[in-house]
Amino acid sequence: MTQSQPHKKRPQHHSSARHRPRTAPQHIKQTATHERMRLEDVRVYNLAGTSLAYQLAMAAHIVMAVQQGYSMQHALTVVDMADGARPNVQRLCFEAMRHWGTSQFWVKRAVSNLPGPWLQALLSVSLTQLALEQESEFVLVDQAVEAAINMKPHAKGLVNAILRRFLREREAWQADALTDEVATWNYPQWWIDAVKRNYPNDWQSILSIGNTHPPMTLRVNARRGTADEYIDYIKEDGLIAQGMPTLSAQAVVLSQPCGVADLPAFADGGVSVQDAGAQIAADLLDVHDGMRVLDACAAPGGKTCHILERYDVQLTAIEKDEARAARIADNLHRLDLEADILVVDANNAHQWWNREAFDRVLLDAPCSASGIVRRHPDIRWLREANDLEGLARQQAQLLRTMWKTVAVGGRLLYCTCSIFPEEGEQVIAAFLAHTPNAQRLELPALQPLQHGEGQLIPTQTETRNHDGFYYAALTKTSN
Numbered sequence: 001m002t003q004s005q006p007h008k009k010r011p012q013h014h015s016s017a018r019h020r021p022r023t024a025p026q027h028i029k030q031t032a033t034h035e036r037m038r039l040e041d042v043r044v045y046n047l048a049g050t051s052l053a054y055q056l057a058m059a060a061h062i063v064m065a066v067q068q069g070y071s072m073q074h075a076l077t078v079v080d081m082a083d084g085a086r087p088n089v090q091r092l093c094f095e096a097m098r099h100w101g102t103s104q105f106w107v108k109r110a111v112s113n114l115p116g117p118w119l120q121a122l123l124s125v126s127l128t129q130l131a132l133e134q135e136s137e138f139v140l141v142d143q144a145v146e147a148a149i150n151m152k153p154h155a156k157g158l159v160n161a162i163l164r165r166f167l168r169e170r171e172a173w174q175a176d177a178l179t180d181e182v183a184t185w186n187y188p189q190w191w192i193d194a195v196k197r198n199y200p201n202d203w204q205s206i207l208s209i210g211n212t213h214p215p216m217t218l219r220v221n222a223r224r225g226t227a228d229e230y231i232d233y234i235k236e237d238g239l240i241a242q243g244m245p246t247l248s249a250q251a252v253v254l255s256q257p258c259g260v261a262d263l264p265a266f267a268d269g270g271v272s273v274q275d276a277g278a279q280i281a282a283d284l285l286d287v288h289d290g291m292r293v294l295d296a297c298a299a300p301g302g303k304t305c306h307i308l309e310r311y312d313v314q315l316t317a318i319e320k321d322e323a324r325a326a327r328i329a330d331n332l333h334r335l336d337l338e339a340d341i342l343v344v345d346a347n348n349a350h351q352w353w354n355r356e357a358f359d360r361v362l363l364d365a366p367c368s369a370s371g372i373v374r375r376h377p378d379i380r381w382l383r384e385a386n387d388l389e390g391l392a393r394q395q396a397q398l399l400r401t402m403w404k405t406v407a408v409g410g411r412l413l414y415c416t417c418s419i420f421p422e423e424g425e426q427v428i429a430a431f432l433a434h435t436p437n438a439q440r441l442e443l444p445a446l447q448p449l450q451h452g453e454g455q456l457i458p459t460q461t462e463t464r465n466h467d468g469f470y471y472a473a474l475t476k477t478s479n
Ligand SMILES: C[S@@+](CC[C@H](N)C(=O)[O-])C[C@H]1O[C@@H](n2cnc3c(N)ncnc32)[C@H](O)[C@@H]1O
Pocket: 278, 296, 297, 298, 299, 300, 301, 302, 303, 304, 318, 319, 320, 321, 324, 344, 345, 346, 347, 364, 365, 366, 367, 398
């Protein structure tokens, strides 16, 4: 460690009032919850929480919730589960989502009348486990049947028969799946077609990387030390890591993921979890001390905090979702940083903007999240082809509004965690075509990384392991 011991514990910070989100009128999309299962009612009775049967039954519920439009992360957070069951349920769900195309293909081939959604989900979760050979075959089939007996007793024979048939005919089933694109790649057909269309030379590797386990990448708090110091520091805890300087001076990738609570210096703000591709934003925004900075779509505050760790600026963070805005406040508090958090729709500038222009504006717009499917394997099954049109409209609207707040000579950095040009290059091209006082800036730091102007695609090499992002920087030439 260095003399200043940047990653050692230090006294608890006392939150200032500026950490508390200020609430303004919100427009949060209401979902048609009445059409979907109530996550509060999800229960598995009569099975011990430690049993695989319980965990398979619970995973089937969560996966079924995703089919009904809930995000998996939300379902996993909200559903009440037996103590200790959560890590394994989570693993079962993540693996089921990464293999949903294959397992649903098998279920549909195996039955003449499709069973109800929970049974389909149980079969998919179980077939995925058999295909991955994670559990003993005997235990898996036994426990899946046990889960069925508990939840849908009439289906005991069906579950037993399908799982045993898979074990007998595994090779034929696997070969059969390769005749179908959705079953082969495990993405909806429209997604496969869009990746093929936009990346004719790389579409297979992009789809494959999206099905791998993401790295656990950290951002070292620049106020506390360097990436190299942190890498040395965690060796004491037996953790191996390496830097990723081509992406960010603060990025550190762990060779093995660990729980956030076990991360040395996490609790007292020495590090945060953030993909290396996301960490480029703080460089591309070209911030200097003393500037007025706006982060227009800020929650959970990853980029807000990164900017504040590096520069002494006056930062306003806007977020329309109150619960998500609270996460910005939590992160600022943990990192001992300050920003003004406004809970408001950024598009309603008259509600929050006093017409004092910002030197730097970061617009990390809501998007399909197609660049981060490794981390959220359910996203592909939740999105629909025509979502891109609606998202692009939202992105263009936010860009038009945020542009008003940029000072002459100032910079706006537009970004999304998407790999689809509809949400990246096409939004920027259309904006530039209609905005005479906007000029695109070169981003030399991005040159060696990009795949098409401003576009980072998910990459998985020793020196570059990051998610998919799009970046464009614009400067205002006149009012
Ligand atoms: C991609 S996330 C931002 C991630 C964040 N920049 C980070 O690095 O941690 C987009 C965020 O914008 C918020 N959002 C979407 N539309 C908004 C709007 N019109 N006004 C304010 N926030 C909005 C979403 O709720 C979401 O939290």
